[in-house]
Amino acid sequence: MAKDYSLRSVKVPLSPSERFAQFLAAKGKRMTRQRQLIVEVVFSHHDHFDADELMEHVKDLIARRELSRPTIYRTLSELTEAGLIRKMALAGRSVYEHQYGYPRHDHLHCDVCNRLIEFHSSQLEQIVREVADQHQFELNGHRTFVTGICADCRRRRKP
Amino acid sequence: MAKDYSLRSVKVPLSPSERFAQFLAAKGKRMTRQRQLIVEVVFSHHDHFDADELMEHVKDLIARRELSRPTIYRTLSELTEAGLIRKMALAGRSVYEHQYGYPRHDHLHCDVCNRLIEFHSSQLEQIVREVADQHQFELNGHRTFVTGICADCRRRRKP
């Protein structure tokens, strides 16, 4: 079920769910049926998603009350805390993406179709390092969103 | 009442309130006492702020019911639409900053004290142009947030 990966994945020693189990154990927390399920769904395809989109993927389970909204929100927080996924604030709601096993990157955001396109630039990273340095800033990371209109939407607009 | 401006301002033909009046007129809208007041408060000092902080600046007016929360929200949207201010999603809530009469810039965000520090890098802008180009993306703008720990907080931590 290969998707349109714009960046390659990175080899990791543990699967996301193993890595999550490890994180939970270190915190005295447990790997439950629900948490297991959520990691698997989240990592079953590379995509940007929000809580509602994830909800959509498991709506039958929710209907069967084998999973609930609060648990999804709770688990997304834990996955974020564990560094498996990354949370970003985009137009009101929270959007998540894979972080574990996936290289650092930034985003192009299409104002028309709302799509997020990934890119990586080591020059950009270099500049960020320099700027942090100039401000005696202890660098943790950065996020760049480039906004505009994607190639597809441009074509669609000017036929 | 000079603040710690990290970037210079830019000459503009109209004051923010004049510019706003013009925008409103073009839309068949009116310059009211409340809208006038809000532009003035917003542009009375250069700062990043959210709706609540603005509320705080005018709490006496709200108490006297010369102004209300909904009007503040409504006006912030209009100011954003008019391009006078810029809205950014930061940790849950919306944060605003001046755009009119103020040069483009990006931000360093301190994870400890939450402060936003502005910087400008034409190299960064150049890279963004190149990336957009490579993706046949019609560039509108970009936002970069560099996260980490600011100089003050580092000093405070390691004495």
Added chain:
DNA sequence: CTACTTGCAAATCATTTGCAGATGA
């Protein structure tokens, strides 16, 4: 005049929390 605005109260919307029963180590 009269369409645009405002404050108020109530509605939204996404997300969070308290709690009693269920369950993983």
Added chain:
DNA sequence: TCATCTGCAAATGATTTGCAAGTAG
């Protein structure tokens, strides 16, 4: 066993909306 979970229902908190009364042009 029993502390950690879960689903439920209700709470939150920021922002938005419907509406009757006020006001700018």
